[in-house]
Amino acid sequence: xxxxxxxxxxxxxxxxxxxxxxxxxxxxxxxxxxxxxxxxxxxxxxxxxxxxxxxxxxxxxxxxxxxxxxxxxxxxxxxxxxxxxxxxxxxxxxxxxxxxxxxxxxxxxxxxxxxxxxxxxxxxxxxxxxxxxx
Amino acid sequence: xxxxxxxxxxxxxxxxxxxxxxxxxxxxxxxxxxxxxxxxxxxxxxxxxxxxxxxxxxxxxxxxxxxxxxxxxxxxxxxxxxxxxxxxxxxxxxxxxxxxxxxxxxxxxxxxxxxxxxxxxxxxxxxxxxxxxx
Numbered sequence: 386x387x388x389x390x391x392x393x394x395x396x397x398x399x400x401x402x403x404x405x406x407x408x409x410x411x412x413x414x415x416x417x418x419x420x421x422x423x424x425x426x427x428x429x430x431x432x433x434x435x436x437x438x439x440x441x442x443x444x445x446x447x448x449x450x451x452x453x454x455x456x457x458x459x460x461x462x463x464x465x466x467x468x469x470x471x472x473x474x475x476x477x478x479x480x481x482x483x484x485x486x487x488x489x490x491x492x493x494x495x496x497x498x499x500x501x502x503x504x505x506x507x508x509x510x511x512x513x514x515x516x517x518x519x
Numbered sequence: 520x521x522x523x524x525x526x527x528x529x530x531x532x533x534x535x536x537x538x539x540x541x542x543x544x545x546x547x548x549x550x551x552x553x554x555x556x557x558x559x560x561x562x563x564x565x566x567x568x569x570x571x572x573x574x575x576x577x578x579x580x581x582x583x584x585x586x587x588x589x590x591x592x593x594x595x596x597x598x599x600x601x602x603x604x605x606x607x608x609x610x611x612x613x614x615x616x617x618x619x620x621x622x623x624x625x626x627x628x629x630x631x632x633x634x635x636x637x638x639x640x641x642x643x644x645x646x647x648x649x650x651x652x653x
Contacts, residue, residue: 386587386606389599412601415573417551417626417634422597439549443622445579445597453520463556463579463620465523467546472520486597488577490624492551496637500551500630507627 425478438491447485559612581619
């Protein structure tokens, strides 16, 4: 088992957002995604971000207000939001005093396709495989 | 964008642990992993679990004490732990009054290998690809 600690992670800053990228842990091909934490100070927001990777975000502290396509969704601590490929998004922290922290995993669409194929293959009943029905 | 709410997720119980499996969201081949939330009541713990999938867990509320191979690691809210394939583990909530909630993503080792190959291919410089160096 390995543990990963937000507070001691090597970070970079994007405006006033603290970003801890998981590349630093050298997990290489152990994870089927890339990952990061980011923290948004009270009253601040992320720059608009848009990228080919899908992104699953888990709110680990505070509450996120996520702006996508002119819509705002409130996502409290413990809940999650999934951004599609190339979906432009802004993540706001509307709290006056609490830091918002998000854990995000992100991956290219074809990585998910490749991983899903592995799972489908695993889940096929053994008899079917044995009978050569694949 | 889709959002996922812990409180309203359809759940099942494993002893006194509430488990919300993400299969219910029908994300199919969009995610390169399977996922769930689970909540451990104060003073309780999970059964020993052991499976071929690697498992990345993010503590979204409370503090986890994770038992692996005779060792105990404390993982507070916001931090993460990664379990290797077939690593037997128990997750305890030692709090007297606070629920422990964990978000877990899990995948077979070969799914990560397949996804990492996609990423490596994406990251290769375009000139190298154009020159046929693959």
